Amino acid sequence: MTEPRAILIRGARLLDPARGRDEPGDLYILNGRFAEPPPAPPPGAEVIEAAGLVAAPGFIDLHVHLREPGDEDAETIETGCRAAVRGGRTTVVAMPNTRPPMDTPDRVAGLIRRAEEIGLCRVLPAACITRGRAGGTLAPLAELAAAGACAFTDDGSTVPSDDVMRRAMEQAAALSRPILDHAQAQDLERRGVMHEGLYSARWGLPGIPSAAEVDIVRRDIRLARETGGHLHIQHVSAAESVELLRRARAEGLPVSGEVTPHHLALTDADVRPDDARWKMNPPLRGKADRAALVRAVEEGVIGVLATDHAPHTAAAKARGFREAPFGVIGLETAVGVTYTRLVVNGRMSALDWVRCCTVGPARVLGLPDPALAPGAPADLVLLDLDSERTVSAGEFRSKSRNTPFEGWRVKGRAVRTFLGGRTVFME
Numbered sequence: 225m226t227e228p229r230a231i232l233i234r235g236a237r238l239l240d241p242a243r244g245r246d247e248p249g250d251l252y253i254l255n256g257r258f259a260e261p262p263p264a265p266p267p268g269a270e271v272i273e274a275a276g277l278v279a280a281p282g283f284i285d286l287h288v289h290l291r292e293p294g295d296e297d298a299e300t301i302e303t304g305c306r307a308a309v310r311g312g313r314t315t316v317v318a319m320p321n322t323r324p325p326m327d328t329p330d331r332v333a334g335l336i337r338r339a340e341e342i343g344l345c346r347v348l349p350a351a352c353i354t355r356g357r358a359g360g361t362l363a364p365l366a367e368l369a370a371a372g373a374c375a376f377t378d379d380g381s382t383v384p385s386d387d388v389m390r391r392a393m394e395q396a397a398a399l400s401r402p403i404l405d406h407a408q409a410q411d412l413e414r415r416g417v418m419h420e421g422l423y424s425a426r427w428g429l430p431g432i433p434s435a436a437e438v439d440i441v442r443r444d445i446r447l448a449r450e451t452g453g454h455l456h457i458q459h460v461s462a463a464e465s466v467e468l469l470r471r472a473r474a475e476g477l478p479v480s481g482e483v484t485p486h487h488l489a490l491t492d493a494d495v496r497p498d499d500a501r502w503k504m505n506p507p508l509r510g511k512a513d514r515a516a517l518v519r520a521v522e523e524g525v526i527g528v529l530a531t532d533h534a535p536h537t538a539a540a541k542a543r544g545f546r547e548a549p550f551g552v553i554g555l556e557t558a559v560g561v562t563y564t565r566l567v568v569n570g571r572m573s574a575l576d577w578v579r580c581c582t583v584g585p586a587r588v589l590g591l592p593d594p595a596l597a598p599g600a601p602a603d604l605v606l607l608d609l610d611s612e613r614t615v616s617a618g619e620f621r622s623k624s625r626n627t628p629f630e631g632w633r634v635k636g637r638a639v640r641t642f643l644g645g646r647t648v649f650m651e
């Protein structure tokens with residue numbers, strides 16, 4: 225769509241965590257960047273009356289699976305970007321477990337090129353830690369960083385060798401890139417399909433104990449202490465992991481963590497053993513774990529909300545709980561689910577919630593704090609946080625439908641998203 229180069233947004237509630245601001249105000253976009261709002265709209269400017277809406281910096285999602293190349297029937301870079309901007313995200317970090325995986329500079333550069341052609345959302349590739357994501361030998365981290373990799377992860381698998389992980393953290397530190405850590409000990413997770421506990425026993429399904437995560441979190445915090453590298457724990461699921469994170473951060477280590485909407489909203493009691501929409505990795509854990517995760521976000525021990533958007537076709541998810549692949553989608557439900565669970569339920573302020581979706585993830589990547597400040601790129605989301613809607617997967621822009629939130633009543637959704645001043649989603 226052709227867009228006026230000047231846009232005046234009037235009377236929004238501005239949530240700008242980088243500057244600690246939660247107040248009504250106007251925003252002005254000129255040539256793709258925020259500028260001081262003029263007293264009256266200049267001729268030719270588009271004027272958006274935004275009373276009743278929230279304006280926040282575009283959200284950054286540290287954990288998204290775009291599935292291209294290799295699984296384009298589940299998602300493509302384009303459909304993933306469409307889903308992202310419908311979910312208020314203007315930057316996503318793409319996980320490298322594509323087929324083939326993102327372990328060569330060419331593939332990293334190719335993803336960046338393709339995302340730029342599409343032009344909907346900033347896509348920052350995370351590259352593999354090890355060649356083929358196989359855990360054995362290090363990928364060429366320096367070349368991958370030079371090609372544009374923003375971080376390294378073998379997401380989907382843990383790096384089993386302490387020595388390989390140590391060298392990865394040393395090199396990543398030298399390259400000023402974080403390690404995004406899928407923490408799950410392979411010998412403990414093997415063949416499990418849900419959290420090991422009361423419900424796995426009840427349903428007769430093999431369990432994945434919390435210890436599978438906790439053991440690796442403990443190991444990698446030790447390696448972060450020894451190497452000085454930035455360690456970011458992905459999709460934290462267990463209460464004990466939260467305690468390890470809390471102590472590491474109190475010690476001043478460069479350790480951070482993220483939590484997904486589904487781990488904040490659901491427990492293993494919600495799992496339907498005949499429906500793989502409740503199957504993901506790490507699995508939904510117990511009530512005490514969920515309470516610890518909510519408290520961790522409330523207290524700032526975990527400062528990042530990330531979806532782990534993991535699209536799968538209906539056919540793949542129909543293979544039954546034991547055989548279906550792990551993962552749920554989240555880009556188009558994250559705003560509603562997390563705003564309702566955290567802010568509507570009174571656990572944190574709307575400003576702190578926005579911080580976990582903007583400044584928190586930006587700092588993991590070493591990016592400047594996103595802000596509604598003159599001069600900053602106009603990556604912006606307008607949100608309706610008041611009206612309640614029913615989640616309906618039929619409306620998703622994602623190619624996939626594997627959500628456990630179908631039919632949920634939630635408050636909070638993006639109604640318009642801007643990337644560098646261009647409208648990339650409008651309800």
Ligand SMILES: [Zn+2]
Nearest residue numbers: 379380406458
């Ligand atoms: Zn993972």
